[in-house]
Amino acid sequence: MLQDQTFLRAPGPTPIPDRVKHAMNQPMIGHRSPSFARLFADTSERLKPIFGTSQPVYTLTASGTAALEAAVTNTVAKGEKVIVVVAGAFGDRFANVCEHNGYNTHRLEIEWGRSVTSEELKSTLKEHQDAKAVLLTYNETSTGVMHPIQQLSQTVHQYSEALVLVDGVSCIGGVPGNMDQWNLDVLVTGSQKAMMLPPGLSFVALSKRAEAKLEEGNPSFYLNIKAYQKQLENSMTPYTPAVSLIQGLQEVSKMMEEETLEHVFDRHQIMKDMTRAGIKALGLPLLTNEEDASPTVTSVRETEQFKPDELRSLLSKQFGLTLAGGQKELKGKIFRIGHMGYCSPADVLTTLSMIEIGLQQLGVDIELGAGVKAAQEVYVKHV
Amino acid sequence: MLQDQTFLRAPGPTPIPDRVKHAMNQPMIGHRSPSFARLFADTSERLKPIFGTSQPVYTLTASGTAALEAAVTNTVAKGEKVIVVVAGAFGDRFANVCEHNGYNTHRLEIEWGRSVTSEELKSTLKEHQDAKAVLLTYNETSTGVMHPIQQLSQTVHQYSEALVLVDGVSCIGGVPGNMDQWNLDVLVTGSQKAMMLPPGLSFVALSKRAEAKLEEGNPSFYLNIKAYQKQLENSMTPYTPAVSLIQGLQEVSKMMEEETLEHVFDRHQIMKDMTRAGIKALGLPLLTNEEDASPTVTSVRETEQFKPDELRSLLSKQFGLTLAGGQKELKGKIFRIGHMGYCSPADVLTTLSMIEIGLQQLGVDIELGAGVKAAQEVYVKHV
Numbered sequence: 001m002l003q004d005q006t007f008l009r010a011p012g013p014t015p016i017p018d019r020v021k022h023a024m025n026q027p028m029i030g031h032r033s034p035s036f037a038r039l040f041a042d043t044s045e046r047l048k049p050i051f052g053t054s055q056p057v058y059t060l061t062a063s064g065t066a067a068l069e070a071a072v073t074n075t076v077a078k079g080e081k082v083i084v085v086v087a088g089a090f091g092d093r094f095a096n097v098c099e100h101n102g103y104n105t106h107r108l109e110i111e112w113g114r115s116v117t118s119e120e121l122k123s124t125l126k127e128h129q130d131a132k133a134v135l136l137t138y139n140e141t142s143t144g145v146m147h148p149i150q151q152l153s154q155t156v157h158q159y160s161e162a163l164v165l166v167d168g169v170s171c172i173g174g175v176p177g178n179m180d181q182w183n184l185d186v187l188v189t190g191s192q193k194a195m196m197l198p199p200g201l202s203f204v205a206l207s208k209r210a211e212a213k214l215e216e217g218n219p220s221f222y223l224n225i226k227a228y229q230k231q232l233e234n235s236m237t238p239y240t241p242a243v244s245l246i247q248g249l250q251e252v253s254k255m256m257e258e259e260t261l262e263h264v265f266d267r268h269q270i271m272k273d274m275t276r277a278g279i280k281a282l283g284l285p286l287l288t289n290e291e292d293a294s295p296t297v298t299s300v301r302e303t304e305q306f307k308p309d310e311l312r313s314l315l316s317k318q319f320g321l322t323l324a325g326g327q328k329e330l331k332g333k334i335f336r337i338g339h340m341g342y343c344s345p346a347d348v349l350t351t352l353s354m355i356e357i358g359l360q361q362l363g364v365d366i367e368l369g370a371g372v373k374a375a376q377e378v379y380v381k382h383v
Numbered sequence: 384m385l386q387d388q389t390f391l392r393a394p395g396p397t398p399i400p401d402r403v404k405h406a407m408n409q410p411m412i413g414h415r416s417p418s419f420a421r422l423f424a425d426t427s428e429r430l431k432p433i434f435g436t437s438q439p440v441y442t443l444t445a446s447g448t449a450a451l452e453a454a455v456t457n458t459v460a461k462g463e464k465v466i467v468v469v470a471g472a473f474g475d476r477f478a479n480v481c482e483h484n485g486y487n488t489h490r491l492e493i494e495w496g497r498s499v500t501s502e503e504l505k506s507t508l509k510e511h512q513d514a515k516a517v518l519l520t521y522n523e524t525s526t527g528v529m530h531p532i533q534q535l536s537q538t539v540h541q542y543s544e545a546l547v548l549v550d551g552v553s554c555i556g557g558v559p560g561n562m563d564q565w566n567l568d569v570l571v572t573g574s575q576k577a578m579m580l581p582p583g584l585s586f587v588a589l590s591k592r593a594e595a596k597l598e599e600g601n602p603s604f605y606l607n608i609k610a611y612q613k614q615l616e617n618s619m620t621p622y623t624p625a626v627s628l629i630q631g632l633q634e635v636s637k638m639m640e641e642e643t644l645e646h647v648f649d650r651h652q653i654m655k656d657m658t659r660a661g662i663k664a665l666g667l668p669l670l671t672n673e674e675d676a677s678p679t680v681t682s683v684r685e686t687e688q689f690k691p692d693e694l695r696s697l698l699s700k701q702f703g704l705t706l707a708g709g710q711k712e713l714k715g716k717i718f719r720i721g722h723m724g725y726c727s728p729a730d731v732l733t734t735l736s737m738i739e740i741g742l743q744q745l746g747v748d749i750e751l752g753a754g755v756k757a758a759q760e761v762y763v764k765h766v
Contacts, residue, residue: 004410006410006412008410008411008412008413010413010415010416012623013411013412013413013414013623013626014411015410015411016411016627021408024407024627025404025408027387027389027391027398028391028396028397028398028399028581029389029391029396029705030391030393030396030705030707031396031582032393032707033393033699033705061444061445061446061582061583062444062445062449062605063444063622063623063624063625064622064623065604065605065621065622065623066445066605066622069603069604069605073603096604097604100603100604100607101603101604190623192623192626198411198625198626198627198628199414199444199623199624199625199626199627200444200583200584200624200625200626200627200628201583220452220456220483220484220603220605220606221448221452221479221480221483221484222445222448222449222452222603222606223603223605224483238448239446239447239448239449240395240396240446240447240448240573240575240582241446241582241583242446242581242582242583242625242628243396243575243581243582243583244399244407244581244582244583245581245583245625316416322412322413322416324413324415
C-alpha cells in the first residue's frame with residue numbers, strides 16, 4: 001500500500017476535489033458580514049437547479065438525519081399519521097425519526113433489496129386515508145435501490161392529500177432532483193454524498209404546499225424552518241453556519257455547472273452500468289434488479305466462496321480501498337461500492353481491478369481482468 | 384487594502400491556523416471506518432482537559448445553538464421550570480430555546496453590560512424553588528461580560544437542587560472549563576470561537592448528575608444525547624459527523640497541548656488587558672467593568688464623536704479588518720473586538736493600530752499610537 005493513498009468508495013462520505021479543498025482553505029469570514037451574505041446568496045441560488053426547484057433551498061449546519069427530522073417536524077402536526085416506506089436502513093431511520101417525534105407512524109415494510117411499487121403504495125394509501133405525509137427514500141443507501149420517485153409521488157397525489165417528503169441524501173447531485181416537476185413537497189440532501197463535500201451540511205427545500213403547512217409543525221428550535229426562511233431573505237442563516245463548507249459548496253456548484261448537470265447525471269448512470277457489468281462478469285450476485293439499481297451505490301451479495309467483510313478488510317489493508325459493508329439485516333451479507341460525487345469511470349475501473357485481486361486472494365474462482373473488461377466495454381459503448 | 388489580506392477580529396468565527404487547514408485537507412475517511420474511530424477516540428479524549436472534566440464530551444455536528452438546545456432538552460422534563468440568566472443576546476437565545484421547547488421559563492434579566500451577582504441569583508432561586516435547572520452564559524458574546532460561573536454554580540447548588548447548565552460557546556478553549564471542580568452539570572461550546580476551528584461542530588459534556596436525568600428529557604431525534612452516549616462507546620457518532628472538522632479538531636487539540644492550556648488561558652488574559660488598556664488610553668468608553676471583562680471579546684461604546692458602525696465599515700474597506708457591531712438593544716451603540724482562539728498579542732497591537740487610524744479619519748480626537756503604546760506596556764510587563 002502506498003502511504004497516504006486512499007480510495008474512498010463508500011456510499012458517503014466521498015472524496016473531496018482539490019478545487020473544493022482550496023475553496024475551503026480561504027480565509028474564514030464572519031457569518032454576519034456582507035462577504036458571507038454574497039457567498040450564501042450565491043450558493044442558495046446554485047442549489048436550486050440541483051434540486052430542480054424554483055423554491056428556496058435551506059442550508060442546515062447538521063447532517064442528513066437532522067434534515068430528515070426537519071422535513072417532517074416542520075410540516076406535519078404532532079400525533080398525526082404518516083406513512084413511511086421502509087426498504088432499508090434509511091427508511092428505517094426516517095421511521096425512527098417519526099416515532100421519536102410522536103407521529104402515528106405506519107411503516108410500509110418492503111423487503112430489503114427491491115423498490116416499493118406504486119400498487120403497494122396505493123393500497124397503503126387507501127388503508128390510511130388520514131395520513132398527512134408519505135415519507136420516501138429516493139435512494140436507499142443501505143441496499144443500492146433507487147425508488148421510482150416520480151411515479152410514487154404521482155400515486156400519492158392521486159390517492160391522497162398527503163405531503164410527499166423525500167430523503168434524497170445519497171443521490172441528489174448525482175441524479176435529477178426534479179422537485180417541482182414531480183410535485184415533491186420536501187426534498188432533502190446532505191453534503192457528503194453526490195455533492196462532493198465533507199459531511200456537515202444538509203439541504204432542505206419545501207414546495208409551496210409544504211410551506212403552507214409550516215404553522216402546523218412542531219420543530220425543534222434549531223431545526224425550525226421558519227427561522228431559516230426569515231434569515232434567507234437577508235442571505236443569512238439564523239445560527240452560525242459551517243462557513244468553510246459553504247465556501248466549498250460554492251466551488252462544488254461551479255464544478256457541476258461546468259460539467260453540466262446533464263453530464264453529471266450521465267456520468268453516474270455510466271458508473272452504475274460499468275459497476276454492474278463488471279460484477280456480473282465476475283459471476284458475483286448483485287443485490288438489486290436492473291430496474292431498481294441505484295446510480296450512486298451498488299450492493300454485491302456474498303457467495304459461498306467469500307465473506308464480504310473479509311474482502312473489505314483485505315482491500316483496505318492492501319490498497320487503502322474503502323468499500324462499505326451491509327447494515328442491520330444485511331450485516332456481513334453484502335459489500336457496497338459507492339460510485340458517486342467526485343468519482344469517474346476511471347475510478348470504477350480501478351475499484352473493480354482491486355476487487356478482482358481481493359477475490360482471487362480469497363480463493364474465489366474468478367478470472368482476473370474479466371470484470372474490468374466488461375466495464376471497459378460499457379464505457380467504450382457509452383462515449 | 385492588500386488583496387486577500389483579512390483580519391478577522393469578530394468574536395467568532397475566528398481565523399483558522401494553517402496547521403489546522405492542512406489537517407482538514409487530509410483525505411476524507413468513512414465515518415464507520417477504524418481510522419475514524421481512532422481519530423474520534425483521540426479527539427473525544429483530548430476535549431476533556433479543555434472542559435475540565437473526566438466525563439465524556441460529546442461532539443455534535445451542528446452549531447452552538449443546537450448544543451444549547453441539547454443541554455436543556457436532554458436533562459429537564461418538558462413543562463418544568465427553568466431559570467435563565469439573560470444579560471445579553473445569548474442569554475436571550477438560551478431563554479428562547481427554553482420557551483420554544485415548552486419550559487416554564489423564568490428570565491432573570493440583567494442589564495446588558497454587567498454580570499449577574501450571586502445575591503441576585505440567590506433571591507431568584509428562593510422565589511423559584513421548583514426550578515429544575517439554572518441556565519447560565521459563561522461569556523456573553525454580545526456584551527463582552529464574563530459571568531463568575533464558579534460562584535454562581537456554588538450559589539445554585541447551595542440554595543437548590545437545580546442543574547447548572549452553562550453556555551460556554553464563546554470562551555471554552557480560552558478560559559478554564561473546570562466543569563468537575565465547579566460542579567457544572569452541562570457545559571457546552573462551539574468550534575468556531577476559542578477552539579480555532581471553522582463553525583460546524585459543537586461539544587456537550589454532562590456531569591453524572593445530569594446523566595442521571597437523561598430519562599426525563601424530551602430531546603429531538605438528532606440531539607438525543609443517549610444516542611451519542613451509546614455510539615461513543617465505539618468511538619463513533621450516531622449520525623454522519625463533520626469528518627473534516629474533526630480532523631481539524633485533532634490538530635487544534637495538539638496545538639493547545641503544545642502551548643499548554645495554562646499558557647493559552649494566560650494569553651487570553653493578556654490580550655484582554657492589552658485591549659482594554661489600549662481603548663482606555665484612547666479615551667473611549669468600555670462597556671464593561673474590569674471585574675466583568677471577558678478574556679475573549681471587548682465591547683467599546685460609541686461617543687458623540689463617532690458611530691461604531693461607521694468605524695467598522697471604514698476599517699473593513701481600508702484594511703480588511705472585521706470588528707463586530709452591537710446586537711439587539713446594543714445595535715449601533717458599540718463595537719466589539721474579538722481576541723480569542725488563533726489570536727496573539729501581536730494581533731491585538733495590529734488591531735488597535737488600525738482602530739486608531741479609523742478613529743482619526745472619522746475626526747475623533749485621539750493621539751495616534753497612544754492605544755498601541757498602552758497595550759505594549761501591558762505586554763512588556765506581563766512577559
